[in-house]
Amino acid sequence: MDAPIYLDNNATTRCDPAVVTAMLPFFSEQFGNPSSMHSFGNKVGQAIKEARARVQDLLGAAHDSEIVFTSCGTESDSTAILSALKAQPERNQVITTVVEHPAVLSLCDQLEKEGYAVHRLKVDKRGRLDLDEYKSLLSPRVAVVSVMWANNETGTLFPVEAMAEMASAAGVMFHTDAVQAVGKVPIDLKNSKIDMLSVSGHKLHAPKGIGVLYLRRGLRFRPLLRGGHQERGRRAGTENTASIVGLGKAAELAMAHMAHENTEVRRLRDKLETGILAQVSRAFATGDTGNRLPNTSNIAFEFVEGEAILLLLNRQGIAASSGSACTSGSLEPSHVMRAMGIPYTAAHGTIRFSLSRDNSEAEIDRVIAAVPPVIAQLRKLSPYWGDDGPVEEPTKAFAPSYA
Amino acid sequence: MWDYSEKVREHFFNPRNSGVLEEANGIGDVGSISCGDALRLMLRVDPGSERIVDARFQTFGCGSAIASSSALTEIVKGMTLEEALKVSNQDIADYLDGLPPEKMHCSVMGREALHAAVANYRGEEWQDDHEEGALVCKCFAVDSALIEETVRANGLSTVEQVTNYTKAGGSCATCHEAIEEILTRVAAERCTAPVVEDRPVPAAKPAPTARLTNFQRMRRIEEVVESIRPMLQRDHGDIEIVEVDGRNIYVKLHGACHGCMMEHATLSGIQSKLAEALGEMVRVLPVAAMGH
Numbered sequence: 001m002d003a004p005i006y007l008d009n010n011a012t013t014r015c016d017p018a019v020v021t022a023m024l025p026f027f028s029e030q031f032g033n034p035s036s037m038h039s040f041g042n043k044v045g046q047a048i049k050e051a052r053a054r055v056q057d058l059l060g061a062a063h064d065s066e067i068v069f070t071s072c073g074t075e076s077d078s079t080a081i082l083s084a085l086k087a088q089p090e091r092n093q094v095i096t097t098v099v100e101h102p103a104v105l106s107l108c109d110q111l112e113k114e115g116y117a118v119h120r121l122k123v124d125k126r127g128r129l130d131l132d133e134y135k136s137l138l139s140p141r142v143a144v145v146s147v148m149w150a151n152n153e154t155g156t157l158f159p160v161e162a163m164a165e166m167a168s169a170a171g172v173m174f175h176t177d178a179v180q181a182v183g184k185v186p187i188d189l190k191n192s193k194i195d196m197l198s199v200s201g202h203k204l205h206a207p208k209g210i211g212v213l214y215l216r217r218g219l220r221f222r223p224l225l226r227g228g229h230q231e232r233g234r235r236a237g238t239e240n241t242a243s244i245v246g247l248g249k250a251a252e253l254a255m256a257h258m259a260h261e262n263t264e265v266r267r268l269r270d271k272l273e274t275g276i277l278a279q280v281s282r283a284f285a286t287g288d289t290g291n292r293l294p295n296t297s298n299i300a301f302e303f304v305e306g307e308a309i310l311l312l313l314n315r316q317g318i319a320a321s322s323g324s325a326c327t328s329g330s331l332e333p334s335h336v337m338r339a340m341g342i343p344y345t346a347a348h349g350t351i352r353f354s355l356s357r358d359n360s361e362a363e364i365d366r367v368i369a370a371v372p373p374v375i376a377q378l379r380k381l382s383p384y385w386g387d388d389g390p391v392e393e394p395t396k397a398f399a400p401s402y403a
Numbered sequence: 404m405w406d407y408s409e410k411v412r413e414h415f416f417n418p419r420n421s422g423v424l425e426e427a428n429g430i431g432d433v434g435s436i437s438c439g440d441a442l443r444l445m446l447r448v449d450p451g452s453e454r455i456v457d458a459r460f461q462t463f464g465c466g467s468a469i470a471s472s473s474a475l476t477e478i479v480k481g482m483t484l485e486e487a488l489k490v491s492n493q494d495i496a497d498y499l500d501g502l503p504p505e506k507m508h509c510s511v512m513g514r515e516a517l518h519a520a521v522a523n524y525r526g527e528e529w530q531d532d533h534e535e536g537a538l539v540c541k542c543f544a545v546d547s548a549l550i551e552e553t554v555r556a557n558g559l560s561t562v563e564q565v566t567n568y569t570k571a572g573g574s575c576a577t578c579h580e581a582i583e584e585i586l587t588r589v590a591a592e593r594c595t596a597p598v599v600e601d602r603p604v605p606a607a608k609p610a611p612t613a614r615l616t617n618f619q620r621m622r623r624i625e626e627v628v629e630s631i632r633p634m635l636q637r638d639h640g641d642i643e644i645v646e647v648d649g650r651n652i653y654v655k656l657h658g659a660c661h662g663c664m665m666e667h668a669t670l671s672g673i674q675s676k677l678a679e680a681l682g683e684m685v686r687v688l689p690v691a692a693m694g695h
Contacts, residue, residue, distance in 0.1 A: 381462055383441060383442075398443060
């Protein structure tokens with residue numbers, strides 16, 4: 001088998017070897033606790049300071065003290081939303097979107113059970129928000145708006161900077177889950193009205209188990225974890241020093257590769273998408289294709305099921321992901337696809353290809369050649385597919401007896 | 404990645420008997436594209452011997468759906484219809500050396516397709532009788548629809564009971580929160596919450612002129628609570644007076660009322676009834692509040 005091709009970088013990325021090198025001394029040599037008074041701790045404290053500055057650069061934050069290290073993106077999301085509610089008990093509403101990551105959506109479902117009101121902004125067929133609807137919901141009863149910067153499934157970018165301005169004008173806190181955007185699109189927080197922003201290290205070639213919550217200076221805040229002075233009392237718990245150092249290095253590398261990401265990675269993504277769509281009929285790219293992350297392509301293949309596609313691709317060493325119900329073990333296809341009104345016949349066959357700076361042109365060529373036969377093979381098995389196209393009125397010709 | 408057996412992989416990568424069977428005389432279409440699975444089973448039955456001489460399938464679905472369809476055709480070929488109707492979904496799963504719990508429904512779909520195809524051959528109408536919900540208990544593959552149905556049919560109110568009836572939650576216990584949510588939902592539907600009538604308490608009602616003796620007051624509290632109990636019992640709940648301490652009346656809720664999301668509404672309803680009967684302001688509190 002040829003060397004494997006990894007096109008699932010929105011799920012997680014390979015730790016950059018330079019990141020690993022930077023981290024290694026912090027396991028057995030620089031093992032001190034940064035809080036300690038002796039020199040074992042002192043050097044570690046310096047390294048964390050350096051890492052914080054690199055993350056500050058990547059986010060364009062005004063102050064390094066606005067960077068709070070957490071354990072993951074999910075922790076950052078929970079901390080941000082729960083803090084806004086606790087710090088403003090007079091406000092009991094949250095505005096979010098129907099296409100958020102479960103880190104936000106599941107939390108909001110729980111908040112609803114506890115008596116908070118949650119407004120979920122809908123999206124159109126291309127996954128775009130209606131800003132008039134958003135504006136009409138902003139009120140003094142809203143504690144926080146939480147809207148993702150980029151969608152993990154389609155890569156669609158939301159106008160979070162404009163939305164933060166609108167929230168600020170209405171006196172409402174604004175949080176964005178930016179785990180897919182950080183490192184892929186330029187971010188300049190000091191010139192924005194964004195109050196809180198979540199980062200996940202492993203999405204940008206840092207290790208798993210490290211995240212960041214950006215907290216604008218002066219923002220009212222209530223910690224999720226109490227019990228220590230770490231992160232200036234905003235996130236108790238001994239620092240994950242090696243991973244923090246790794247994230248610092250990853251942030252530095254992401255800054256250096258920002259142009260590459262938006263030119264070369266984008267070119268390869270476009271080549272992949274065009275190459276596949278040119279060969280496969282009844283397939284289309286989902287999301288706001290003119291306004292999305294440079295690395296993501298989500299293609300819906302009608303009348304075939306995503307898990308079956310992934311298994312056949314995996315046999316050729318190609319790794320991607322799917323929004324089909326079967327890959328998650330639930331009965332419904334991806335909530336993002338359903339929110340965009342993608343018909344079931346296509347939603348189950350959505351495949352996400354997400355690239356990174358590690359991918360090469362030769363890999364993309366191989367995938368372009370590999371995908372069409374896989375789709376053809378599965379369509380031959382499908383009761384919705386005829387000899388060389390869908391059977392006439394597929395959902396009527398094959399109408400199984402329970403639906 | 405799913406933990407598929409070698410056999411499942413093999414049947415997925417090299418499905419047997421796929422494609423259209425032109426001379427089929429029994430066709431079963433089951434599944435649903437909204438669930439991501441759909442299967443058409445085509446049988447050719449020899450009318451004299453009622454034996455299945457050929458079987459083919461077309462499937463829209465995941466790896467295990469395709470493998471289950473392939474296995475099904477291999478199992479039933481050569482069987483008489485009577486024999487084929489005895490094939491269970493577990494037989495299909497066993498043929499494939501097992502399926503992950505999340506994927507057992509693929510084998511169920513296979514069995515249904517078989518029944519639908521036989522019914523079609525016989526000129527009968529086939530009715531699907533099963534509804535699927537989201538998988539709750541992964542250890543025993545129990546879905547929300549089955550749990551909800553069982554809770555409703557048997558008036559269950561605890562996780563332990565659900566485990567006894569369905570096995571759900573009986574092993575790793577990580578789904579207990581999800582089971583509790585189903586219990587709460589069903590309890591809320593069932594709860595005809597007796598005393599939540601939102602009648603405004605008459606504001607300026609003069610207190611009964613004759614002051615109640617302590618004994619009379621206790622008796623009256625008891626009478627009011629006794630009059631409410633049958634309503635709670637009808638919903639598989641109950642209430643008990645634990646202590647009367649000045650204006651605070653401490654009660655204990657039992658059965659379905661205990662931990663019910665309507666608990667607060669129930670207590671405040673009882674409180675207004677008592678206030679009316681006693682002609683004074685009282686507070687009805689759960690016994691947990693004693694000593695606070």
